[in-house]
Structure formats: C-alpha cells, structure tokens
Amino acid sequence: MKSAIATVSVSGTLKEKLAAIARAGFDGIEIFEQDFIADAGSPRDIGTMIRDHGLEILLFQPFRDFEGLVGDQRRKAFDRARYKFETMRKLGADLMLVCSSLHPNALGGIDRAAQDFAELGELAATFGMRVGYEALAWGRHVNDHRDAWEIVRRADHPNIGLILDSFHTLARKIDPDSIRRIPRDKIFFVQLADAPQISMDLFYWSRHFRNMPGEGDLRVQDFMRAVAATGYDGTVSLEIFNDQFRGAQPEGIARDGYRALHVLMDDVRRSEPDVLVDIPPMPARTRVGGVEFVEFATRAEEAGQLAGMLRSMGFSHLGDHVSKAVTLWQQGDIRLILNQETTGFASSAYNMHGTTICDVGLRVDDAGATTERARALGATPFNQSVGPGEMDIPAIRSVGGSVMHFIDDTSDLADVWSVEFRRPVVAATPDAGLSRIDHLAETMHYEDMLSWALFHTSIFDMSRSEIVDVVDPDGLVRSVAMKSANGAVRITLNGADTHRTLVGNFLADSFGGAIQHVAFATGDIFSTARRMRDSGFDPLVLTENYYGDLRARFSLEPGRLDEMKSLNILYDETAQGAFYQFYSRPFASGLFFEIVQRVGAYDGYGAPNAPFRTAAQKQLLRPKGMPQR
Numbered sequence: 001m002k003s004a005i006a007t008v009s010v011s012g013t014l015k016e017k018l019a020a021i022a023r024a025g026f027d028g029i030e031i032f033e034q035d036f037i038a039d040a041g042s043p044r045d046i047g048t049m050i051r052d053h054g055l056e057i058l059l060f061q062p063f064r065d066f067e068g069l070v071g072d073q074r075r076k077a078f079d080r081a082r083y084k085f086e087t088m089r090k091l092g093a094d095l096m097l098v099c100s101s102l103h104p105n106a107l108g109g110i111d112r113a114a115q116d117f118a119e120l121g122e123l124a125a126t127f128g129m130r131v132g133y134e135a136l137a138w139g140r141h142v143n144d145h146r147d148a149w150e151i152v153r154r155a156d157h158p159n160i161g162l163i164l165d166s167f168h169t170l171a172r173k174i175d176p177d178s179i180r181r182i183p184r185d186k187i188f189f190v191q192l193a194d195a196p197q198i199s200m201d202l203f204y205w206s207r208h209f210r211n212m213p214g215e216g217d218l219r220v221q222d223f224m225r226a227v228a229a230t231g232y233d234g235t236v237s238l239e240i241f242n243d244q245f246r247g248a249q250p251e252g253i254a255r256d257g258y259r260a261l262h263v264l265m266d267d268v269r270r271s272e273p274d275v276l277v278d279i280p281p282m283p284a285r286t287r288v289g290g291v292e293f294v295e296f297a298t299r300a301e302e303a304g305q306l307a308g309m310l311r312s313m314g315f316s317h318l319g320d321h322v323s324k325a326v327t328l329w330q331q332g333d334i335r336l337i338l339n340q341e342t343t344g345f346a347s348s349a350y351n352m353h354g355t356t357i358c359d360v361g362l363r364v365d366d367a368g369a370t371t372e373r374a375r376a377l378g379a380t381p382f383n384q385s386v387g388p389g390e391m392d393i394p395a396i397r398s399v400g401g402s403v404m405h406f407i408d409d410t411s412d413l414a415d416v417w418s419v420e421f422r423r424p425v426v427a428a429t430p431d432a433g434l435s436r437i438d439h440l441a442e443t444m445h446y447e448d449m450l451s452w453a454l455f456h457t458s459i460f461d462m463s464r465s466e467i468v469d470v471v472d473p474d475g476l477v478r479s480v481a482m483k484s485a486n487g488a489v490r491i492t493l494n495g496a497d498t499h500r501t502l503v504g505n506f507l508a509d510s511f512g513g514a515i516q517h518v519a520f521a522t523g524d525i526f527s528t529a530r531r532m533r534d535s536g537f538d539p540l541v542l543t544e545n546y547y548g549d550l551r552a553r554f555s556l557e558p559g560r561l562d563e564m565k566s567l568n569i570l571y572d573e574t575a576q577g578a579f580y581q582f583y584s585r586p587f588a589s590g591l592f593f594e595i596v597q598r599v600g601a602y603d604g605y606g607a608p609n610a611p612f613r614t615a616a617q618k619q620l621l622r623p624k625g626m627p628q629r
C-alpha cells in the first residue's frame with residue numbers, strides 16, 4: 001500500500017505543503033489542479049520539486065464535466081482532456097481523476113457515459129496514462145459508486161477504472177459492502193475522508209467539514225474493510241476539504257493525517273485478519289488501567305499555595321525525591337508530584353506556562369509496546385537524562401508539548417515510588433476520602449481539539465463521545481469526552497473559540513493548551529466536603545438561584561439540598577444515575593480541582609452545571625472594578 005494525501009488537505013504554498021507532507025512520512029500526493037495552476041513553476045519544475053521532496057505524484061485531479069455531452073461540447077471536453085494529459089506528462093503523473101459531471105447539458109445514460117470513457121481510455125492510452133472515474137455525491141446523473149462502476153464496467157477499457165471516495169459513499173448512506181463486488185484491478189485509487197454527522201447540503205458538507213478518518217462519525221472503517229477485502233493494495237489517500245485545516249499549521253495537519261491513516265489501516269488489519277493489509281506492523285492499542293501520577297511544574301509562592309491546597313484536600317506529603325527538588329503527595333490511589341527543579345523539562349514547562357501540569361503517568365499493560373505504537377503513529381519519544389537513583393521510564397511527548405509516562409506491572413517500573421522517593425519526617429494529613437482520579441480535563445484552542453482527541457484514541461483503547469457545546473458567559477466552549485473501555489481513565493477536552501471564555505483565559509494566561517483541572521473521585525462526597533472544609537479548603541461558591549432551581553428540577557430531600565448548598569455541591573441526574581460535584585477556586589494561571597461522586601451508572605461530567613460553575617469561577621478571575629455582567 002502507498003499512502004498519500006491530497007494537496008488540498010493542507011495549508012500553505014505548494015512548497016510548504018510538500019515539506020509538511022514529506023516530513024509526516026507519506027509516500028506521495030494527489031496534486032490538486034488549483035495548487036498546480038497557482039504555482040509559478042513550469043509543470044516540469046513542479047514535478048521535479050515534488051520528487052525532490054521524496055514524494056510521488058499518485059493522482060492528478062479533478063477533471064470535471066466530462067461525460068454525457070454531445071456535439072461541440074463533447075469535442076471540447078476531449079480537447080481539454082488532451083491538454084491535461086500533456087500537462088500530466090510534463091509533471092510526471094499518470095493517473096487522472098474524472099469526477100461525475102455537474103454540467104447542465106450533460107445528458108445522462110449509462111451507455112453514453114460508457115462510450116465517452118471507452119474513447120477517453122483510447123486517448124489516455126496514447127499518452128500511457130490511466131483515468132479513474134469518481135461519483136460525486138451531488139453529481140448530476142451519477143452520484144453513487146455503483147453507477148460509476150457500471151459505467152466503468154461497460155466502458156471495458158484497460159485504461160479506465162473506478163475511484164472510490166469514502167465521503168461520497170458514506171454521506172449518501174450507500175452500503176459500503178457493495179464495494180466487495182468490484183474486482184480489485186478495476187479500482188484505480190481510493191480516497192478517504194470522515195466527517196461529523198450534521199444534516200446539511202451534501203456539497204457544502206463535503207467542501208467544508210470533511211476531517212481525518214476517525215475524527216468524524218462516518219463508517220470509514222467499514223468502507224476500508226470492504227475495499228481491502230477486494231484485494232486492493234494500491235494507494236490509499238486522504239482527501240480532506242476542511243476550513244479549519246486550511247488555516248492551520250501544515251505540519252500538524254499532515255502529521256494527524258499520517259496518524260489517522262495508519263491507525264485506520266491497523267484497525268482494518270485487525271478486523272479483517274484474512275485480508276492482507278500492507279503497512280508496517282505495530283502493537284495493538286494499549287489498555288490503560290488508570291492514572292499513576294500527575295506532575296506539576298511549580299515554584300516559589302505558587303508551590304506553597306499548591307501544597308497548602310493539597311493539604312486542605314487531605315493529601316499527605318509522603319515522599320522526597322532522592323536527588324531532586326521533587327515531592328510526592330498521596331491520598332488513596334492518587335499520586336501528585338510537585339516538581340520545583342530549576343533545570344530539565346519541568347523547569348522549561350514552568351518557564352513557559354507558570355505552574356502547570358507538565359507530565360502524566362498512565363498505568364498500561366505494556367509500557368514498551370505503548371511507546372512503540374505511539375512512535376509508529378508519529379509521536380515523539382521523550383528522553384531526559386536519568387539522574388542518580390532514577391529509573392528510566394518509557395515516555396512520549398503528549399499533546400500541547402507536555403509529557404506522558406507509561407508504567408506497567410510486568411517490569412519493575414511499578415516500584416519507582418519506593419526506589420526514587422524517601423519518606424520525609426512530616427506527619428501525614430488526615431485523609432478526606434479521595435480515592436482515585438476520575439478525570440483529567442484538558443483545555444486547548446478549538447482548532448486543536450480533533451487533533452488532541454485523535455492522539456488519545458489512536459494510541460489507547462479509548463472511545464470518544466459526541467462533541468457538546470458548553471455555554472460560558474463570554475462565549476462557547478466545545479467539549480468532548482474520552483474514556484477507556486473499563487472507565488478507569490477519563491479525559492475531557494475543552495476547546496475554546498475566544499480568549500474571553502474561562503478556558504480561553506487559561507490558554508492566554510498559560511500560553512497554550514494543557515490540563516486545566518483534575519477531578520478526584522470520592523465514595524461519599526458529603527463526608528469529603530465536610531472533612532475538607534474542616535481542613536481549611538476554600539470551595540467555589542454557587543448562587544442561591546442555583547439551589548432554588550435544583551429544588552424545582554429534582555425531587556431532592558430538603559435537608560439534603562440544604563446540606564448541598566452549605567457545602568457548595570452541584571448535582572445532576574440522568575436515567576443512568578446521579579452525579580455530585582464541587583470545585584476548588586482557580587489558582588495560578590487558572591488551574592483548579594474538582595471532587596466528584598458518581599452514583600449508579602452515571603457516565604457524564606455534569607455538563608448541565610458547567611455554565612453555572614464557569615460563571616462562578618469567572619467572577620473570581622475578573623479584576624475588581626471590572627463591570628460585572
């Protein structure tokens with residue numbers, strides 16, 4: 001299999017696109033005619049520039065409004081085709097995509113179109129070229145790959161074949177298994193795109209909202225399984241028209257494309273074990289069993305503030321690192337690390353963001369296999385020189401430039417706490433009943449949200465929820481949740497559109513995306529809240545109106561409600577169960593903590609409460625004297 005990406009999928013000049021595509025690891029490109037025409041170079045020079053980047057031109061596209069015409073218009077269509085073949089010869093391309101016609105005078109008729117393609121095949125053959133026919137979902141007469149295939153079949157010419165595009169097939173809800181009936185040698189090229197499920201005009205949906213396989217809601221895997229089952233082993237290419245991608249950094253888009261394509265092919269290989277899928281092997285998605293630690297880079301006053309906050313939440317200072325200014329805080333299964341080093345990675349993270357979560361350790365089945373899969377999918381390994389008494393724990397660069405470590409039980413990595421830390425001579429703090437990390441909430445620019453989600457769902461066995469909108473007093477925040485199969489690891493992503501929202505403020509104040517809050521689970525939130533109050537914890541205070549509304553919405557016992565109000569506990573309820581939560585006040589550049597209790601099979605994050613707690617948090621962040629809206 002050769003991997004490719006269309007030049008339309010990436011932003012920048014042609015040269016910038018090529019550099020990003022080559023660096024990401026693709027074998028070749030589909031050159032979009034626009035990119036070719038807009039470039040000042042001659043066709044030969046452009047062809048050379050592409051090959052100098054180590055890339056092949058695997059497709060030239062699109063050739064429009066060809067079939068179904070008569071008379072002069074038909075002759076003109078063949079003249080245009082001849083000109084394209086001449087251009088392709090100079091470029092060094094030998095496969096052209098013809099998309100189904102939108103021409104107002106196109107007559108339709110399967111046999112007429114077949115005749116047009118039989119003749120085009122003859123012309124292509126004189127240039128030593130091949131032509132693939134693609135049904136656009138909004139084509140005038142042909143908008144279904146099954147009709148395009150019938151035309152190709154009747155054209156019966158060795159230089160004429162079919163091009164399949166997952167978007168056109170899946171957007172029209174055509175059963176992808178119909179592809180299994182097509183002979184592999186007549187499929188000349190395969191294009192992949194996903195898209196979020198939104199009801200809108202097919203043309204507009206396709207031109208603006210396509211995204212990488214796995215980033216949307218279409219059944220791209222079923223489509224690709226059907227293609228693979230035919231025995232097709234030619235190029236698989238990403239053709240993504242997306243407004244956001246057009247404005248994003250080309251490197252990021254190309255890297256995500258490579259990751260999305262390879263993870264899809266790996267999934268196809270695992271779900272169709274009897275079908276040959278020719279991509280380099282990689283270990284399976286890793287099962288994540290929990291969060292082993294969360295590390296803060298912090299200093300000076302903020303470090304003192306953070307330590308005080310942890311104490312008020314019932315964490316005990318249980319370890320001092322053998323060689324570094326690093327302390328370990330623990331409660332239940334939760335381990336927090338405060339790193340105050342002035343050199344190394346945590347220090348650079350602090351210099352960049354202020355107090356920040358710079359590192360997360362995940363418990364996985366096999367730490368080595370995890371890093372191997374991450375690397376195969378284009379992630380960067382992380383190495384820092386190992387100090388005296390330290391263990392070398394497998395790690396990668398995560399999203400937003402932070403680090404992720406992997407700890408497993410099969411090696412002695414699980415002993416890192418006793419090996420690297422000594423118990424200090426301080427008394428333990430009374431525990432508040434926090435048992436484990438319920439979720440980590442990451443904040444990023446909205447444009448980066450799909451990329452962050454793809455990172456997690458491609459490496460780990462985590463699934464993604466739908467994207468939901470959360471209202472902030474100053475704008476909209478889009479939110480998506482990911483969780484591991486057993487629910488042991490949950491990560492939420494909050495994408496900010498503007499800097500005026502709470503998460504947007506955090507991005508501006510901390511210079512980029514990171515974990516903004518950590519939620520801890522307790523089995524008895526009332527007891528935890530009381531114990532924390534007694535230790536001096538300062539909760540986020542909700543309005544009187546919030547509790548008035550709770551009383552009206554749910555049948556909560558009045559005594560219970562009063563208690564919730566006095567402890568600032570928020571509440572949500574679904575058919576699956578109930579959810580209690582309360583928050584700390586924000587500190588440093590806007591970090592905060594949350595305490596939650598899940599009852600029954602409640603699977604959410606209290607989204608109906610988000611506008612109210614966000615408003616309360618923002619009140620605290622507004623400088624005094626600012627108009628309060």
Ligand SMILES: O=C(O)c1ccc(O)c(O)c1
Pocket residue numbers: 061062097099134136165191206207239
């Ligand atoms: O939107 C279009 O016009 C267009 C062009 C070429 C393609 O391969 C395609 O899928 C769509």
Ligand SMILES: [Mg+2]
Pocket residue numbers: 134165191239
């Ligand atoms: Mg296409």
